[in-house]
């Protein structure tokens with residue numbers, strides 16, 4: 138099939154590569170003209186503007202937007218709405234909030250344009266060689282573009298999840314689970330690190346990757362990481378986050394769903410951003426007040 142790709146960052150660029158490998162025709166655009174030139178060298182049709190991208194496609198046009206979630210997606214879709222025609226298709230493959238996707242779907246439907254919210258997982262490797270796609274939107278229209286997902290997903294790695302918003306909602310919950318699983322793995326290794334035993338962490342991650350209940354891709358990545366730096370001495374334990382863990386916890390609160398592991402994983406990430414905490418000072422001061430327990434000087 139022929140489609141346009143807007144946004145040639147790590148994910149967009151590798152999706153273009155994947156699509157080209159499967160003999161789809163891709164018209165590629167990015168604000169960064171060097172990325173467009175690189176995609177063209179791989180076989181994509183370069184576009185120097187959104188207008189040119191839209192005019193290089195045949196109706197019904199399929200345009201995949203792979204730009205950072207939030208204002209960037211909103212602004213690209215707003216521009217597309219002035220260029221596309223009824224019946225055309227817009228796919229947001231980024232990590233957008235499902236409520237933003239619901240609003241965009243409504244806006245698009247006002248122009249008779251079909252919108253799909255697609256949660257994309259598997260990182261750069263997945264985008265390049267076969268990822269996981271969670272798709273929300275109109276089912277009948279989806280069946281028309283299904284061959285694209287069949288080709289670029291790993292085996293059985295795509296799902297028509299349901300109506301608008303369901304794709305990005307599913308990806309949000311996926312990321313919440315990702316936070317909890319990574320935190321649990323990390324806590325296990327911290328226990329091993331503090332234990333009286335002298336474990337080789339790469340070996341431990343390898344044995345746990347083979348046949349154990351907790352095997353999986355995250356454990357394989359743990360083995361990779363320890364193979365490069367056996368005690369991870371070269372990096373600091375600062376755990377940043379992009380927002381989906383927070384959205385998962387906010388949504389759990391809204392729905393009164395109990396998600397304590399995901400919530401604590403998120404708080405651990407925030408905690409990791411601070412070298413000292415005010416709450417720690419307060420507890421230390423109180424212990425000192427009521428029990429005369431020693432405090433450590435800030436200097």
Ligand SMILES: O=C(O)[C@H](O)[C@@H](O)[C@H](O)[C@H](O)COP(=O)(O)O
Nearest residue numbers: 258259260312377378379380381
């Ligand atoms: O499924 C995936 O491929 C990942 O979940 C990915 O989409 C995620 O957004 C980033 O890896 C960072 O997420 P955090 O910055 O929130 O850890």
